[in-house]
Structures are given as structure tokens and as C-alpha cells.
Amino acid sequence: MNFQIPDLTPMRPELIMTALALLVMLVDLFVRKKEVMAVLSMAGVAIVGISLIGSQGETFGTMFISDGYSTFFKLIFFINVILSILISIKYISIERANFGEYYSLILFSTIGMMIMASAGDLIVLYLGLELMALSTYILAGFIRHDIKSNEAALKYFLLGAFSSGFLLYGISLVYGLTGTTDLKAIATFIHERGLYDNPALLLSIAFLVVAFGFKIAAAPFHMWAPDVYEGAPTSITAFMSVGPKAAGFAVIGRVFLVAFASVKVDWVTILVPISILTMAVGNIVALSQTNIKRMLAYSSVAHAGYALLGIIAANNEGLASMMNYLMIYAFMNLGAFAVIIMLRSEGFKGDSINDYEGLSKTHPWAAALMLIFMFSLTGIPPTAGFIGKLYIFMAAINAGYTWLVIIAVIFSAISAYFYLRIVMYMYMRDPKVSVQLTTSFPQGVVLAVTTAAVLIIGVFPTALVEFAKAAVKGF
């Protein structure tokens, strides 16, 4: 028996993160002040972030890959988790859901995402995906005394389990065809045996598209999103709208561009109509929403549609533009949620669009920040949202999808209406209810960071774009 411990360096961040999550869980038993857990988690994530440096490599054969691509996504996850925790601290005590598990579950979910970004093997991918999903199911239902939150969790769980079924079915078909779950080995097998028109392979690709489409909330697999976004605690909605979506895109990028590189034509043919439908459903249905969380749920569906263009371009430039987009989306969306969460105060829900009437009069700063995020989500320069879209469109046009980009820009013009509606309510109507803002120092930090990021990336995108480009080099 010759057992050798594989090189653990590439997994170092995940290992530290796991230890951190367990530690948070443990400390929770002894400490009454739950804020300690928040601080501990954030400090831990910072350490994990540092441990990313020099962790590049492959381990467990090629099952686990730490490269530029995964590093970029992990950075999105860290930003997501830290900003989400910051906006949670005050909020979950208002919701009377201030339990220590909250923080360890967020961390566990993030570990799942990290594993997904690094997965070089379908089984590892599945492990990460389930870890992420199970933790978020619980988080969605974290306000136990709220029936909507319970509904959200149950719905998310049932549909999530269903999509996991599709994923497993897809994986098993691939395994049956190629005899391996290793992404690179699958690619080699398909290429050598010329399995290009194999119906079983196409079926398995379709299954994988369904499963991943569910995670990124692409239409027609988006049905869960509005209810879950509305019911879940707002901080978790923010967390969910960025993290799992980015993780979903990370695996789509790796699976389709590595394992199925030689059957590009097939999966692009499936993804093109899906992206059009996603943009259409997201942008059009968002027009009629009256709840801001639901509206942002549909907006997040729409944004998945834009980001899919980067995948459809099916080259490194496309991937880089998609990653760049997700990073920018993380900032602007978390910023928007940071404003939304401030409207929630004791005895006031503050998630109806009507609650924003006249906000510029009562709270000019909050209104001004929301204005910036709304214009950024629309994609109006000089905000980061414009840079994100521009890069995606450039990549897609460069790959020959000019007509698809024309559809995308028209939908993005339509989207202006519902984002502007918020601005219109804030600036052009008189306040009807007196809205009390819940402010706190961590909240201020989030708003400062996200606003700065949205404006700075909007005018000086060089560093981020360069980083995204470097991350996909040699992918």
C-alpha cells in the first residue's frame, strides 16, 4: 500500500476557508455577541484571500485546478462574501435572525463556489455545487418566523434538487460515453473518437445546460429566482444574486470551453436562443414589478443573458469579458442591495418600489447612490456597467455575433425603463410615507466601496480589464 498525500498547495485557500467556517461554528457556541462572528469571518476571508497568492497549480491528478481563471472568480466570491456580511450585521438583528450559523453557512456556501471555480472534474464540480446550493437553501429560509422566507427556501430547494438531478444525469451520460469525468480527458476522447454528432453527447450537453442555466437563473430555468429573491433575507438575496451566479458562469466556462471545446457549434446553438430568451424575459417582466427585490431578480436574469454572450463568443476574449462583467455586476448589484437594505427598519419592510417615492427629498445621499447604481445597471457611461457591457459586446461582435449584440442593446435600452422608474420615484415624486433609514458604519463602508468601484472602473477600467485578460491567458 503506497499512499501518497497529494500536493495540497493549490487547495490551500479552500482548506483555510473550511477551517474558518468550522471555527466560526465553534466560536458561536461560546460567544453571545454575534457581531464577533462577522468580524472573525471577514478577517478569515481576508487571510484566505492572501493565501491565494502562490497557490497556483493542479492537484489530485487534474481534479482540482487553481489557475488565473479560478483566482479571478474566487476574488469575486471574496468580495461578495465580505460585502454581504457587512450589510448583514445590522440587518439580521432587525429581522431577528441573528444566529451564528448565518455566518458559517455563508462561508460554507463560498467554499462550494470556490471548489466549483477550481473543478477540473465533473465530480468535484458536483461536490462544490451541492455544498454551495445546500448552504444557500438554508440561508434563503433563515427568517424562520417569516412565511415568505420559508416558501423561498422550500421552492429553491425543490427546484434546486431537480436541477441537480439534471446535472447528475448529464454527468452520467458523459461518463457512459467517454469513461471519464475529467474535463481534459473528456475533451481528448471526444476529439479522438470524433463524437461530434453523437446524440447521447448532445443530450448530455443539453442536460448540463439546464442544470447550469438554473444556477445562473437563465430563462426558461429562472422561475425560482423572483420568489426566492423576494422571500429570502435581503442580505442573502444580495449574496445569492452575485455568488452562485458567478460560480455558475465559472463552471459553464470551464466545462464548455475545456471539455466540449470540439463540439462548440452544438452548445453555442443551444446557448444563443437561451441568452436571447433570458434577456427578453428578464428585461420585459421586470417592467411590471412593484417589489424592488423581485425587480432586481428579473434584472439579474437579464444580466445573466448579457454575460452569456461572453460564453457564446467561445474564446478567451469572450471569457475575459464575461469575467469582467461579473466582477462589475458584483459591485453594482451589491451596492444597489446595500441601499435597499437600509430602507428596512423595525416594523417597516421597505421593499416596495413605492417606498422610494421622494427619497431624494428625505435622504438625498441614499437617493444619489441608488441613482448611480441604477444607471450603472442600465449601462450608461461613465459607470462601470457601461464598461462591462462594452467589453462583452466587443467580444461578441468580434466573434461574429453582431446581430445578437443588436438584440442585446435593444433589450438593454428597454431595461432603462425599469431602472429609471426607481430614479423617477426617488427624484420626481413627493414622499408619501416617512422612510427611516437604518444606517451603520459597515453599511457605509459597503456603499463607499461599491460606489467608488462603480465610478472608478467606469472611467479607468484598464486594471480590471488587464486582470481579466491575464486570468484567461493559457486557459
Added chain:
Amino acid sequence: MEPQVIMNHLSYPILSVLIFLPMLGALLILITRRSWELLAKSIALITSIATFILSIPLFTEFDKTTHRMQFAERHSWIPNWNINYFIGVDGISILLVLLSTLTAILCVLISWESITKKVKEFYIAILLTTSFMIGVFCSLDFFLFYLFWEAMLIPMFLIIGVWGGPNRVYAAIKFFLYTLVGSVLMLVGIIVLYLYSGKTFNILDLMTRTYPFSMQLWLFWAFFAAFAVKVPMWPVHTWLPDAHTEAPTAGSVILAAILIKMGAYGFLRFSLPLFPEAAKAMTPVMLTLSVVAIIYGAVICLAQTDLKRLIAYSSVSHMGFVTLGIFALNTQGVEGGILQMINHGVVTGALFLSVGIVYDRTHTRKIADYGGLATVMPVYASFFMVFTLAAIGLPATNGFVGEFLILLGGFTKSKLAGVLASTGIIIGAGYMLWLYQRIFFMEVNPKVSGLPDMNVREALSLIPLLILVLWIGVYPNAFLSYLHVSVSHLLERVSSAGMQEAAAAKAIMEVIR
């Protein structure tokens, strides 16, 4: 550096200062106390006056003997996409820059007392708009241009929507969506150009290349979508009456004087030199649309009961003249078109300012609510008379010179278009004089009796425009001289397009023979 540009030789980077000074003023206002409204207003006034004064060297130091871009500045900005901060002006844009800096002062002056809510935000929005407008006219990099072009929508949307009339929200959203749809199609066009030309956003560089005809055609329409909405050309003009009417006075002035000029400027700066063959091929379509706009706008004016709406529709008609001149594609037409852009900015801006002056007193825009104002406000009436006559195009006012040149160009290009456009002038005289009669003559309407005449501040906001009306009217060459070289260079570029291919084909035939 490049042969097409002359770098800035003044002691300060003049164009950058013009772009960023108003922005700086806006930032300053942002950090003032909300209750110190006078301070906010003063900062806005000082900033806009300073901007105007600093822009005067453009007028005096401009080299009229060259078509090259002047006062140019160039800095690397986003190197990985080959984007530069590249600005400069030539004969086509210089007058528009000056008009923008002048308009900013007038807007601040006219809003001094009429804006009472969210004062701080209002002046921030005005200054930001000024900044972005100047940026649009100076940009020589497509990315920079698009950035300013789109960014302008944000403050303008707020100006209409927050400080406008009763139906302001509808007007603001309509304005935003119309222009956005047009602009995003242009964005696709810009990206296509960028990729086709080996990744450059440099406008001057892009102009030296030739593009296949089918591509030119597609791109021409993509850019048309953006520019036609802004001009606005018939049939995409419907946002304009609403936006003009509902916007506060300063907003209407900015819209009329500058914003809708951006569309016509876009045709001149981009559509013609980038897609010359497509532009030539599309001339009949563009002339038709222009003539329809001229007549349609004028006829609609006759039926208006709302003062601002009438002037708004007259803008549709007048901008029809501008596009007619541009697409006549000859020297008179294009020069007339550019001059008419300035004229229309001056005259319509002045008319909106004038309407704002009575609106502040009466808070009604209905023509029927006025009458006999000439006896109540005699000074005001004489100012209004001059602007009315300029709008009609009476000789010795600026309107005459512009329209005359355009018609000259129009006749040369197509007799029919020229004849039809002339009827627009006749109807124009009709609705403007009738308007003047209904407002200033006849019996004094009790609603307006006893109104105070203009005060010094209001007169100050009109006098510069009055001077321009007469100056351009009597001695147009003071302004036309800026255009000559740039326009002839532009037309050379347009007319020589397609020649090279023809010449090459001829050469090949020679060889074969």
C-alpha cells in the same frame, strides 16, 4: 505628431479646462450646505462665466487657414483597448463649443429665481450637462465621444423630470428612452468600426480609411438611428415637443440650443466623412425626410395652443433646414447648415428664454392666456420682436443668412427640394407673426395686465443673443470664415470617395486593353 492635428499651443490646456471646469464647479456645489442656496447659485454663475471667458481664446486664436484639428490634446487613457483622451476642434465644432459655453451662463441667469426646489441639485445638473456637451463637440476618440454623448442623458433626464412642468415625468422618460435606443445602435456601429479598422477608436484615423459599400450602408443607418433621434428628424421627432414643453426654461434652452445640435453635428463629423458613399447614396432619402420635417413641423405649428409647444415644433421645422443643408452636400448647403445650427441655437434659445420670462410671471403656457403684452411689457415685446423676425428669417437677422445659404445649396442639389423647403419659410412667417399678434397685440388679457417688465437680470440673459442675431445677420463672414476650410475639406472627402475605386478600375482596364 500626426499631420491632421495641431497640438494646443496656449498656456493652458484650453479644451480640457472647458470640459472639466464646469464639472469642478458641480463638485464644489455638491459639498456646499443645502441651505446656502445663494452660494450654490453663485458658484454656478462664476463657473459658467469663467468657462466662457476661458473659451474666448478659441475664437481669437483659431487658425482659419487649415482644416486640421486645433488646440488638440492627447493622452493615453485605456491602453489595452487603444483608447486615448484625444480632443480638438476644427471649423465645424468650434462655434458649437462657444455656443455651449455662452448658453451655460444664460441658463444659470434665467434660472436664478425660477428654480426654488432642490436648488443645489439643479445647478449641479446644469454644470454637468455643460461639461458633457463641450466634451461631445471636442472628442476625437469614439469612446470618449460616446461617453459624453450618453452621460449627458443623466443630468438632462433629471432636469426635465425634476424641475419640469406638470407632465414632466412622461416627457423625461420618453426623451431618455428615445435617445438611448438610438445611441445603443450607434454603439454597435462604433464597435464594428473599431474591430474592422484594427482596433482604433481614433476618429481621424478612422476617417482616412475606406470601407466596403455594404458596410458603409449598415453603419450609416446605425449612426443615423442615434443622430436622427437627436436632431430630431421626422418621424422620430415626437420626444422633442414633450421634452421641450415640459422642461424648465433652462432645460428647454439647453435642449434647443445645444442638445439637438449634437445630432446634426454627428452627421457632419461622422456620417459624412466616415461613410461618404453611403451618404451620397442616401441623399434622396435624407432630403425627403428633411423636407417633410420642414413642412410638417411648420404646419403643426399653426395648430398649437401652447407657447412652448409651438416653438418646439418650429425647431423640428428649422432643424429640417439644417439637415437639408448638410445633405445638399455642397459648400453653400453645408456652410448654411452649420450656420443655421448656430442661428437656431441662438434664436430658439432666445425664444425659450423669453417664454420663460413671462412664464415665471404667469405660470401659464397657453397662448390664449396672453394678449396685449406689448402695452404691458414694452421692452420685452421689442426683444421678442427681434427674435421672432430672426426666426422667420428676415434679412439683417441671422436667420436670413442661414436659410438663404441652405436654400441655395438645396436648389443646386434638387430643385424640388428647394421649392418645397421654401414653402416652409412662408408658413414659418405665418405662424410666428400670428403668434406675435396673439400674444403682444390685441386687447390686454386681464390675466397679464399689470405684469412688471423685464428686470436687468432677464435683459442680461437676452442681450448676448440679441447681439449675435444682429452680428451674424449683418456680417456673417465673421463666423462663416471659421467654416470655409473645414467644410471644403469635408466635401472633398465626400466627393472623392468612390473615385479611387473608379480610378483603379480605369487603370486596370487600360492595362487590359
